[in-house]
Amino acid sequence: DAQESRGLGDVYKRQTGTLIGTFVFAIMPPLIHSLGIFDIRALAMSCGVGSGSMLAACTGGLVAVVPDQEQLILALAAASNILTYATGLYVGLFVALPLTEWLYRKSRPHEFANAA
Numbered sequence: 001d002a003q004e005s006r007g008l009g010d011v012y013k014r015q016t017g018t019l020i021g022t023f024v025f026a027i028m029p030p031l032i033h034s035l036g037i038f039d040i041r042a043l044a045m046s047c048g049v050g051s052g053s054m055l056a057a058c059t060g061g062l063v064a065v066v067p068d069q070e071q072l073i074l075a076l077a078a079a080s081n082i083l084t085y086a087t088g089l090y091v092g093l094f095v096a097l098p099l100t101e102w103l104y105r106k107s108r109p110h111e112f113a114n115a116a
Contacts, residue, residue, distance in 0.1 A: 048080025
């Protein structure tokens, strides 16, 4: 509930993710597909790493390029999105939070001692 957390969440979720990320996710997968580097399944899985609006933009762009693979693209993107949220929760709890606390203790030992 800290002011810093609310400000960061607002900037990341609303401005960066929803506005900029949606445009990037709508444009990048069709462009990468045209290069022929990645399989459509890999590109569909990459659609699931962002927010819901980024998922929709990414899958929409891929389906527009390869309409006969629509069901496959939607299924893999949804599965990737669920896996990203599930693993992201545990990485945040067991990696990011302890790492942040450790860095805080190392960078500001006097504040950590006062907080305890």
